[in-house]
Amino acid sequence: MVLPLVDEHKPKCYLCHEGFENIEELRKHQNSAHMDFFEEHEKQTNREPAPGDVTVF
16 A cells, blocks of 8 residues: 655644644644643753763864
């Protein structure tokens, strides 16, 4: 079975896979429908090198 590639250029929510016309509608959807997910994972923005990573100067 082959699925058509319709609306592949439109932004899609990676949590519920719903498509939107533009990025502003996607942001509104994520801020309203998935607000609890983003609040829970907001604190994980601290990025640091993993053990064994090599820094190149």
